[in-house]
Structure formats: C-alpha cells, structure tokens
Amino acid sequence: MIRAANSKDAPALVEIYxxxxxxSVCTFEEERLSDAQMLARIASSDGDRPWVVLEEDEVxxxxxxxxxxxxxxxxNRSREVTIYLHQEATGNGRGRQLYQHLIDELRKKPxxxxxxxxxxxxxxxxxxxxxxxxxxxxxxxxxxxxFGKFVDVGYWQLIL
Numbered sequence: 001m002i003r004a005a006n007s008k009d010a011p012a013l014v015e016i017y018x019x020x021x022x023x024s025v026c027t028f029e030e031e032r033l034s035d036a037q038m039l040a041r042i043a044s045s046d047g048d049r050p051w052v053v054l055e056e057d058e059v060x061x062x063x064x065x066x067x068x069x070x071x072x073x074x075x076n077r078s079r080e081v082t083i084y085l086h087q088e089a090t091g092n093g094r095g096r097q098l099y100q101h102l103i104d105e106l107r108k109k110p111x112x113x114x115x116x117x118x119x120x121x122x123x124x125x126x127x128x129x130x131x132x133x134x135x136x137x138x139x140x141x142x143x144x145x146x147f148g149k150f151v152d153v154g155y156w157q158l159i160l
Contacts, residue, residue, distance in 0.1 A: 061086045116155070119153055
C-alpha cells in the first residue's frame, strides 16, 4: 500500500534514513536524525510537496517526497524528488512503484519539472530514474566529501 506519510511514520523513516546516513553517500548528511527531526520534515509536506510511504503488512519499507528545488519564486513549478527504501527492500520493483506514485501525484499539481540528484556512482538509482523517464542533465565533480573521499553528484530531470 502506498499512502501519505503521517506523524506515526517518523520512527520507521528515521530507521531507513539513518542507515543511509551511516552507510552510504546517497545522502550528504552525516549526523543521524531523531524522530523529532524527521517529524518536522514530514510536517513540511503539503499539496505541492507530498511525502508518501510504501507499507507492506503494516511495515513501512520506504518513502519518497518532493521538496522545493530553490527558494526563488521563478522555481515554484519545480520540485526536487527523493526516495529511500529499507536496505533489504531494494531491487524488486518497490522503488519504481513508490516513485511512480509520487510522480503521478505531482502531475496533478502545477508542477512542471522534477529534479533528482544522485551521488555517483549509483547504478541502481540511475536505472530507476531513467526507467521513469528522467534524463541526465549535468554533473558536479568532487562536490561532496563523505567517509574520507570526494563524491560526484549527477542531476536528472523529468519534465511533466
């Protein structure tokens, strides 16, 4: 089941996301989040910035959300999109289903452009985005620094 995220989901989302903070360069955050911090992020969602979760057998396996791309008014029809799955729930189509749901929700809004940033290398994330119609539009070299190494970030775009 895919549904809107709510305050009760914060602990499950923290568990998923904190694994990525500690174990990967998929996020450039370095400090684990608390439930309260995640709750504040979920609370920022609105009609044009939805948060959705994938739940199976009452267990949250992943989440995806849209956020403001940049604060300037002329970007108000663009959103940055992000997805995180529990590390044991990847590779079986769940991510595509969840992300497609988010994209379909955003198509109903006055949103024109979706942007996804991907820390590289990340073949799985690239494949997911490209299956959903995103195209690579740019790359920054050595823009992030995590776990003692520099990380490139690529940008993919989907025009709705």
